[in-house]
Amino acid sequence: xFEFIQSISIxxxxxxxxxxxxxxxxxxxxxxxxxxxPLLPGSWLIELAAQIAGPLAEELAKQKLNLDRWALLxxxxxxxxxxxxxxxxxxxxxxxxxxxxxxxxxxxxNAEVADQTVMRAQLVMMMVEAAPExxxxxxxxxxxxxxxxxxx
Numbered sequence: 001x002f003e004f005i006q007s008i009s010i011x012x013x014x015x016x017x018x019x020x021x022x023x024x025x026x027x028x029x030x031x032x033x034x035x036x037x038p039l040l041p042g043s044w045l046i047e048l049a050a051q052i053a054g055p056l057a058e059e060l061a062k063q064k065l066n067l068d069r070w071a072l073l074x075x076x077x078x079x080x081x082x083x084x085x086x087x088x089x090x091x092x093x094x095x096x097x098x099x100x101x102x103x104x105x106x107x108x109x110n111a112e113v114a115d116q117t118v119m120r121a122q123l124v125m126m127m128v129e130a131a132p133e134x135x136x137x138x139x140x141x142x143x144x145x146x147x148x149x150x151x152x
Contacts, residue, residue: 003144004048007151010056012063015097017056019148021048025087038087045085045119046076049109053095055145057105057125065102067127070138074104074126083118091118103127 008019023030025038033039054071061069085091092112099106104124111119130138 005051005144005148008052008055008145008148009152010059010149012056012059015056015060015100017052017095019048019052019093019152021051021091021093023087023089023091027087030087040085040087040089040091042079042081042119045081045091045111046073046079046121046123048091049093049095049111049119049121050123050125052093053107053109053123054125056095056097057107057127060097060100060105061102061127064100067102068129069102069127070130070134071105071125072128073123075124077106077122077124079119079121081119083113083116085113085118089113095123098122101127 004021004023006020006022008017010017023040030038033041050073057071058069061067094110096108097105098108104126106124109121109123110117
């Protein structure tokens with residue numbers, strides 16, 4: 001597992017979340033992307049945005065729908081990668097809830113580097129009930145989320 005999120009803040013009343021991620025140039029998983037000019041893959045931008053959108057979706061489900069659900073990336077409705085992202089990089093990520101339903105929450109997400117938008121996307125987070133065998137993964141995620149919120 002890779003963890004690059006540094007902080008997250010969530011405003012449930014406004015349906016907004018923002019976070020910061022730091023991806024180093026020497027990340028071994030990116031060694032071949034691309035030698036001599038390390039670039040962040042677009043799929044990683046989507047994953048980082050989903051890591052900000054997911055906690056917002058879960059808190060919206062709890063507070064607005066009174067449901068205890070877990071967010072899983074279910075669909076990328078649209079994604080536009082506007083600029084290449086060179087490494088190392090600090091990315092500011094933003095999520096805004098657009099539609100909140102018990103089974104899914106749709107969000108607009110943006111990624112910015114040095115005040116330039118590098119990605120815009122529409123994500124659909126599927127809201128699912130936790131299975132008993134997820135308890136260890138849920139605990140690890142709750143620990144990470146508490147750390148990210150403490151850094152905001």
